[in-house]
Amino acid sequence: MSAIEVSGLRKAYGGVTAVDGVDLDVAAGEVFALLGPNGAGKSTTVEVLEGHRKRDSGEVRVLGRDPGKPSGDWRARIGVVLQATSDAAELTVREAVAHFAGYYPNPRDADAVIDLVGLTEKAGARAGKLSGGQRRRLDVALGIVGRPELLFLDEPTTGFDPEARRQFWRLIRLLADEGTTILLTTHYLDEAEALADRVAVIARGRIVAEGTPSTLGGRATAEATVRWRGADGPQVRRTPDPQRLIVELARHEELAELTVSRPTLEDVYLDLIGERA
Template sequence: MRGLRKLYRGVPAVDGVDLDIAHGEIFALLGPNGAGKTTTVEILEGFRKRDAGEVTVLGADPQRAPMSWRYGIGLVLQDAHDMAELTVAETVAHFARYYPTPRDPAEVIELVGLTAAAGKRIRMLSGGQRRRVDVAIGVIGRPRLLFLDEPTTGFDPEARRQFWDLLRDLAGTQDTTILLTTHYLDEAEALADRVAVISAGRIVAVGPPATLGGRSAADARLRWIEGGAVRTLETPEPTAAAHALSQRLGGEIPGLTITRPTLEDVYLTLIGSSS
């Protein structure tokens, strides 16, 4: 993307976005509601026209790409409408027929952890299981690029981690590039090679989760108990500070913790400073 802009009634929803996403990368796009995430992703998917800028996805302009271009795209939308009376197996097999070289439906159902539920009607599934059906539909066509919009909404913690393993496998062994939007910052940190934060239609930071917004170089916070009270200290040299504290206290430091800003801390600072 170069200079991507989209306006609604003269008000910019996306205001000059420049962004590159590499082949085989898991890339997370983060931002508050109304920041421009959905508009940006819909332009990349070819569902929405831009007002200005240049966009290339899988070598083509999504606004002018032929139908065959869509065979390389997989979508897991935030609000999906399923066929409630079909079984899981029937649903996945149905969508497989839209693609020239689909994956085996039974293999995909196993991949998303629904083998035991393959014979169940969609309406009988839990919310998390329905979301897995959405993912199965998204990957059945062997996409080169997979768009995931809030994919683990409704998942319990165990199911979320199993789903993360699925995405790592898709990116690592299936040669799939993944663009993920999520409000779960632990999900972005666990999965993404890089993240971008968008606020008020502009990209305010891009980088690996560990270094985003100068996170890795930020002061560490020491927290300990001394004289019956909790004490804190922020310092760029936590090891030296802990050593000096240990010497002053004569050995062990009661209740010592050393932390750096979390991804959530950095994210809130970035969207706050740009609003």
């Protein structure tokens, strides 16, 4: 069953087209990442799916319902983690989570959620006093306290240090393991690669590629680049079959500093959005 079905989604602001015919299908239980540069139509697409924005045209179903007509019981089944906010600054973590739990028919236990996001030590601290990473974890806590079937995460780790990002990824994997469908937008390709079952790249209001992180844009079958240092200095050779090349070369010389690389997700991504020189 699909958690999200979108076909032919369009949205313009004034005369400017932000989303120009997007098709998407996200299966229940899947972690799906939407990648794209700023202004590509990523946020608009997600806001339409969250029920925050009206679309101009297209068929959209989120958990089987039209998000253009959001109802309370539909809202109770989704969780939304917006881009960085600074609300509830005067409330403690526990007060905020316990209060939001009261909006939902079947919420998680507030302390259990706080523990899940790793804020137990900060449960009595005011939200306004948390660090950036702790604040994002509170945002997630507020997004999941209602036990959502589908969770929207909009650029969840922007501004994190690497350690905080790794911690955050563990939390997202935990939620995914519990069966939560997750739609993630991100600027970070390593984040999409680490978390997502499937990835779509959006550029100029359209989906330009879709697939698993390892096969996106023909990545898995692209020519490999083999580099080594031979007797005549650094060498580079491109080949569809690196193993054969290496075996062949190794008969004749020692292959110092040998590396084999396929295009990184970043290379593929930059090609797709047309930014590569």
